[in-house]
Amino acid sequence: xxxxxxxxxxxxxxxxxxxxxxxxxxxxxxxxxxxxxxxxxxxxxxxxxxxxxxxxxxxxxxxxxxxxxxxxxxxxxxxxxxxxxxxxxxxxxxxxxxxxxxxxxxxxxxxxxxxxxxxxxxxxxxxxxxxxxxxxxxxxxxxxxxxxxxxxxxxxxxxxxxxxxxxxxxxxxxxxxxxxxxxxxxxxxxxxxxxxxxxxxxxxxxxxxxxxxxxxxxxxxxxxxxxxxxxxxxxxxxxxxxxxxxxxxxxxxxxxxxxxxxxxxxxxxxxxxxxxxxxxxxxxxxxxxxxxxxxxxxxxxxxxxxxxxxxxxxxxxxxxxxxxxxxxxxxxxxxxxxxxxxxxxxxxxxxxxxxxxxxxxxxxxxxxxxxxxxxxxxxxxxxxxxxxxxxxxxxxxxxxxxxxxxxxxxxxxxxxxxxxxxxxxxxxxxxxxxxxxxxxxxxxxxxxxxxxxxxxxxxxxxxxxxxxxxxxxxxxxxxxxxxx
Amino acid sequence: xxxxxxxxxxxxxxxxxxxxxxxxxxxxxxxxxxxxxxxxxxxxxxxxxxxxxxxxxxxxxxxxxxxxxxxxxxxxxxxxxxxxxxxxxxxxxxxxxxxxxxxxxxxxxx
Numbered sequence: 001x002x003x004x005x006x007x008x009x010x011x012x013x014x015x016x017x018x019x020x021x022x023x024x025x026x027x028x029x030x031x032x033x034x035x036x037x038x039x040x041x042x043x044x045x046x047x048x049x050x051x052x053x054x055x056x057x058x059x060x061x062x063x064x065x066x067x068x069x070x071x072x073x074x075x076x077x078x079x080x081x082x083x084x085x086x087x088x089x090x091x092x093x094x095x096x097x098x099x100x101x102x103x104x105x106x107x108x109x110x111x112x113x114x115x116x117x118x119x120x121x122x123x124x125x126x127x128x129x130x131x132x133x134x135x136x137x138x139x140x141x142x143x144x145x146x147x148x149x150x151x152x153x154x155x156x157x158x159x160x161x162x163x164x165x166x167x168x169x170x171x172x173x174x175x176x177x178x179x180x181x182x183x184x185x186x187x188x189x190x191x192x193x194x195x196x197x198x199x200x201x202x203x204x205x206x207x208x209x210x211x212x213x214x215x216x217x218x219x220x221x222x223x224x225x226x227x228x229x230x231x232x233x234x235x236x237x238x239x240x241x242x243x244x245x246x247x248x249x250x251x252x253x254x255x256x257x258x259x260x261x262x263x264x265x266x267x268x269x270x271x272x273x274x275x276x277x278x279x280x281x282x283x284x285x286x287x288x289x290x291x292x293x294x295x296x297x298x299x300x301x302x303x304x305x306x307x308x309x310x311x312x313x314x315x316x317x318x319x320x321x322x323x324x325x326x327x328x329x330x331x332x333x334x335x336x337x338x339x340x341x342x343x344x345x346x347x348x349x350x351x352x353x354x355x356x357x358x359x360x361x362x363x364x365x366x367x368x369x370x371x372x373x374x375x376x377x378x379x380x381x382x383x384x385x386x387x388x389x390x391x392x393x394x395x396x397x398x399x400x401x402x403x404x405x406x407x408x409x410x411x412x413x414x415x416x417x418x419x420x421x422x423x424x425x426x427x428x429x430x431x432x433x434x435x436x437x438x439x440x441x442x443x444x445x446x447x448x449x450x451x452x453x454x455x456x457x458x459x460x461x462x463x464x465x466x467x468x469x470x471x472x473x474x475x476x477x478x479x480x481x482x483x484x
Numbered sequence: 485x486x487x488x489x490x491x492x493x494x495x496x497x498x499x500x501x502x503x504x505x506x507x508x509x510x511x512x513x514x515x516x517x518x519x520x521x522x523x524x525x526x527x528x529x530x531x532x533x534x535x536x537x538x539x540x541x542x543x544x545x546x547x548x549x550x551x552x553x554x555x556x557x558x559x560x561x562x563x564x565x566x567x568x569x570x571x572x573x574x575x576x577x578x579x580x581x582x583x584x585x586x587x588x589x590x591x592x593x594x
Contacts, residue, residue: 054496058497
């Protein structure tokens with residue numbers, strides 16, 4: 001089956017019977033809802049670019065299962081080149097959408113589940129990998145968007161899943177049947193959930209024997225009986241209901257997160273990839289998180305490219321582009337952005353083959369990449385706000401600009417350099433606002449902080465992989481201290 | 485179109501962070517070669533002549549490409565490793581392709 005076109009993707013979403021609540025109401029038609037629609041457009045771009053020969057080298061790959069050309073988001077990395085191309089594809093999509101395009105979590109999930117189920121089967125004699133491969137084949141052939149879902153609500157962070165007051169604070173198995181399992185619980189912050197055909201659930205932390213019911217991984221159709229979604233609010237989201245196209249900052253694209261709830265959902269065995277093998281939950285978390293920390297070295301960089309461009313345009317429109325400190329700030333923004341990219345490329349180039357044949361990134365470098373992502377976008381955003389000036393947050397609305405009487409006043413007093421329409425200046429400032437504190441700031445700022453694991457999670461991995469003892473030996477050798 | 489029509493393929497890098505406008509360059513090259521009666525393809529390794537078109541010096545179109553056909557390699561503002569202005573690239577590529585086929589027709593070494 002050929003890859004889906006962008007239109008076919010949109011049409012396929014319309015056939016789903018998703019149960020989505022948004023601001024207290026059940027949404028009748030998520031695809032066309034003005035708050036949701038921009039996020040759908042971002043995912044749709046992952047299909048559109050794959051159709052364009054100019055982007056095919058990055059956007060598509062050859063399936064190791066069928067030899068067919070597939071969308072890279074459905075591909076298992078078969079080489080370090082694949083890992084590098086993944087990062088480049090993400091940068092490209094960040095540039096084209098200036099938003100989170102959401103499809104990475106599924107790609108990172110399938111790559112992690114592939115290698116972990118393979119190794120689990122070898123050790124325990126289970127047959128999860130075969131089941132997973134059948135699902136992957138369907139995903140590739142039907143060019144599906146799959147939401148990789150890991151993060152549980154977690155309740156009291158000081159307690160293990162099985163010790164929580166409310167047992168549903170982590171997704172868990174409530175019943176095992178001959179034909180499958182029944183699960184209950186929720187996954188929080190689910191990026192792209194409402195734009196996905198299927199969901200791939202994974203445990204969220206390393207687990208012990210008492211938590212065996214929580215060590216569960218499976219796939220389900222996004223509209224399976226018992227699954228529903230509560231759509232996450234974003235700063236300035238209701239501007240999308242106002243009908244204009246300036247004040248939203250990014251009219252066409254966006255991202256979204258949702259709380260995904262499992263109300264006693266039946267999962268047939270053929271869709272279960274882990275059920276009680278708690279000793280493999282940590283490995284799955286580590287690998288998924290590693291891939292996702294690599295991802296941020298691509299997607300955030302692409303969005304950063306747009307923000308840097310917007311800041312440079314704001315300087316042009318303000319007439320400040322020749323000021324040396326403005327030039328220097330733009331240089332600093334590029335430096336920070338490219339440092340993130342360098343980390344994304346480095347952890348990919350240093351990747352290695354796992355037992356299943358799927359390539360994994362260098363985990364130390366991927367965690368360094370994400371640790372930088374928890375910081376640099378904030379500094380890039382700060383510099384963008386510095387260059388933009390206060391008007392970014394004080395200027396009148398689009399309705400004022402369009403007003404038959406005061407529009408002329410807005411036009412007159414908000415003008416920057418001659419030759420640039422006031423509207424252009426307003427548009428670029430609203431884009432910067434959107435990225436730094438509007439709807440897109442969810443993806444560019446706070447997701448950079450907490451997505452794929454909060455900063456401390458990376459520091460734990462860096463501590464594990466940093467090899468301090470070997471560094472001590474190096475120092476001893478140079479300093480003339482006897483070695484061990 | 486005849487069966488003997490020369491085929492030239494423009495093979496793209498993927499375009500993650502281009503420093504030249506690959507889309508515009510490809511369109512210029514395609515337009516000129518169309519007028520010369522060539523058939524211009526995209527991303528084909530077995531064309532009579534392949535133009536690898538990468539947006540930057542990472543040169544992904546060539547690096548990940550696999551073709552032993554006569555070729556020209558654009559990597560950012562360069563052609564076959566020689567630096568050029570972006571606005572010179574289209575003409576140089578067309579010259580390179582034209583020269584190759586002219587030599588072929590005159591049985592001269594390529």
